[in-house]
Amino acid sequence: QVQLVESGGGLVQAGGSLRLSCAASGRTFSRYAMGWFRQAPGKEREFVSAIDWTVTRTYYVDSVKGRFTISRDNAKNTVYLQMNDLKPEDTAVYYCAAGGSSYSAAGQTEGQYAYWGQGTQVTVSA
Secondary structure, eight states: OOEEEEEOOEEEETTOOEEEEEEEESSOGGGSOEEEEEEOTTSOOEEEEEEOTTSSOEEEOGGGTTTEEEEEETTTTEEEEEEOSOOGGGOEEEEEEEESSTTOOOOSSGGGEEEEOOOEEEEEEO
């Protein structure tokens, strides 16, 4: 059973930073792509960032490019999302997701991920 546990969310002022963490358990973490999605109130869940199992390829939605950085520490079975220069429009529940197939490229759609965390709230005040 794969489990994903996010942490690091909170309330921050615009321009501030947060680092989200997602600890994974239940299988060989290093073989799978990992992603971050978010869902703002009244909106559908959207892709934010992903990193493939090789660690060399990362992907970002245009709205966070240059501000967010995804990384992973396979020794700790953890993926991170460093969020800098946060804006009020970044306010959302952020979800960690794990790919379902080993050695597959990281995807940008929900259907490419088989496991999800419970989410962590990020609130950015103006």
